[in-house]
Amino acid sequence: MGGAWFETVAEAQRRAEKRLPRSVYSALVAGSEKGLTVRDNQAAFEELGFAPRTAGFSGKRELGTTVLGQQVSLPVLISPTGVQAVHPDGEVAVARAAAARGTAMGLSSFASKPVEDVVAANPQTLFQIYWCGSRDMIARRVERARAAGAVGLILTPDWSFSHGRDWGSPRIPERLTPREMLRFAPEAITRPRWLLDWVRSRRLPDLTVPNMSEPGGAPTTFFGAYGEWMQTPPPSWEDVRWLREQWDGPFLLKGVFRVDEAKRAVDAGVSAISVSNHGGNNLDGTPASIRALPGIADAVGEQVEVLLDGGIRRGSDVVKALALGARAVLIGRAYLWGLAANGQAGVENVLDILRGGIDSALLGLGRGSVAELGREDVIVPAGFTDAVQPRVG
Numbered sequence: 001m002g003g004a005w006f007e008t009v010a011e012a013q014r015r016a017e018k019r020l021p022r023s024v025y026s027a028l029v030a031g032s033e034k035g036l037t038v039r040d041n042q043a044a045f046e047e048l049g050f051a052p053r054t055a056g057f058s059g060k061r062e063l064g065t066t067v068l069g070q071q072v073s074l075p076v077l078i079s080p081t082g083v084q085a086v087h088p089d090g091e092v093a094v095a096r097a098a099a100a101r102g103t104a105m106g107l108s109s110f111a112s113k114p115v116e117d118v119v120a121a122n123p124q125t126l127f128q129i130y131w132c133g134s135r136d137m138i139a140r141r142v143e144r145a146r147a148a149g150a151v152g153l154i155l156t157p158d159w160s161f162s163h164g165r166d167w168g169s170p171r172i173p174e175r176l177t178p179r180e181m182l183r184f185a186p187e188a189i190t191r192p193r194w195l196l197d198w199v200r201s202r203r204l205p206d207l208t209v210p211n212m213s214e215p216g217g218a219p220t221t222f223f224g225a226y227g228e229w230m231q232t233p234p235p236s237w238e239d240v241r242w243l244r245e246q247w248d249g250p251f252l253l254k255g256v257f258r259v260d261e262a263k264r265a266v267d268a269g270v271s272a273i274s275v276s277n278h279g280g281n282n283l284d285g286t287p288a289s290i291r292a293l294p295g296i297a298d299a300v301g302e303q304v305e306v307l308l309d310g311g312i313r314r315g316s317d318v319v320k321a322l323a324l325g326a327r328a329v330l331i332g333r334a335y336l337w338g339l340a341a342n343g344q345a346g347v348e349n350v351l352d353i354l355r356g357g358i359d360s361a362l363l364g365l366g367r368g369s370v371a372e373l374g375r376e377d378v379i380v381p382a383g384f385t386d387a388v389q390p391r392v393g
């Protein structure tokens with residue numbers, strides 16, 4: 001499949017757009033309301049410059065690191081996403097690709113594949129949960145992930161159930177009934193390669209979320225789980241601490257944006273946080289996560305591992321995040337475009353693009369390893385982080 005190879009994440013996205021039915025593609029574009037945050041997540045990286053070196057440094061570069069107790073071959077992890085209907089192999093393909101490229105897989109509790117299958121494909125799997133249902137139900141999901149062999153837990157509390165996008169939201173049915181299939185057919189028929197993938201798999205996207213199902217119960221649908229989540233009051237800091245106590249391994253709190261909350265996360269006993277605005281899918285108008293990173297890394301970087309997600313599309317973005325204090329980054333849409341464009345090989349392709357970009361930025365900066373990166377490697381324009389210092393009083 002030589003012709004299926006692509007050289008940038010932007011090209012993977014173009015191919016994904018061509019290959020996926022419109023509603024599936026726009027579910028991945030996602031974002032909320034006006035898309036201010038989605039835009040800033042990428043635009044903010046463009047504001048950061050590099051301060052390159054020319055001579056006098058080693059010819060070898062080390063990209064590997066440890067994060068969340070995992071040895072990884074590059075400082076890029078898979079961020080959890082519900083990838084319903086993108087590809088028949090879904091998260092299993094992503095997990096295989098991550099394993100093949102030596103990195104860890106974050107699995108969403110709203111994913112389309114069971115945690116057992118994903119851990120089998122990549123033993124470095126971290127299971128992500130939303131605060132959804134009672135503590136007992138949450139504890140059962142955690143127990144299942146532990147029994148399956150997940151090596152870490154991710155809690156994602158940042159979600160505000162915003163609906164409505166200025167560019168339109170895709171219609172996602174509760175189930176693919178014959179009537180829904182008929183409604184969807186004109187869209188699908190224009191995407192024969194996507195359709196063929198599903199025909200070959202002898203299945204249809206079933207829009208269920210197997211990791212949310214109760215043992216022995218009927219498969220939970222995406223919307224069934226979403227409805228339950230909407231009814232659940234958001235977690236208190238006491239709940240965060242409680243959940244952390246249910247898990248004795250690495251625990252990542254994903255979605256921290258404020259310095260005061262980063263400190264509370266430390267108090268709650270988490271091992272890591274991800275500075276994140278949920279890829280711009282949560283509260284629109286939140287600035288790019290990279291703007292919040294330096295302040296948070298300064299405040300808690302000595303106590304917990306600080307990660308970042310949001311807007312990573314190239315290796316140089318990863319290097320900028322590391323220079324500003326992140327230990328590693330998580331990627332979302334970048335690998336989803338790869339998965340849509342070419343399944344497992346497409347995700348491997350994306351990880352290779354990022355690896356190549358990191359390596360080349362390290363070379364340009366005269367750094368022998370990702371661990372050597374520091375603030376002096378990037379040029380941060382005046383005011384870059386101002387947007388994230390709320391004016392009080």
Ligand SMILES: Cc1cc2nc3c(=O)[nH]c(=O)nc-3n(C[C@H](O)[C@H](O)[C@H](O)COP(=O)(O)O)c2cc1C
Nearest residue numbers: 028079080081082108156278279310311331332333
């Ligand atoms: C389609 C889609 C689905 C997502 N689903 C989840 C999810 O189930 N759990 C979660 O913690 N984050 C979810 N996210 C957020 C990602 O984990 C990550 O924070 C975000 O995509 C990072 O931004 P990026 O896409 O610019 O890399 C989702 C993001 C997208 C685009």
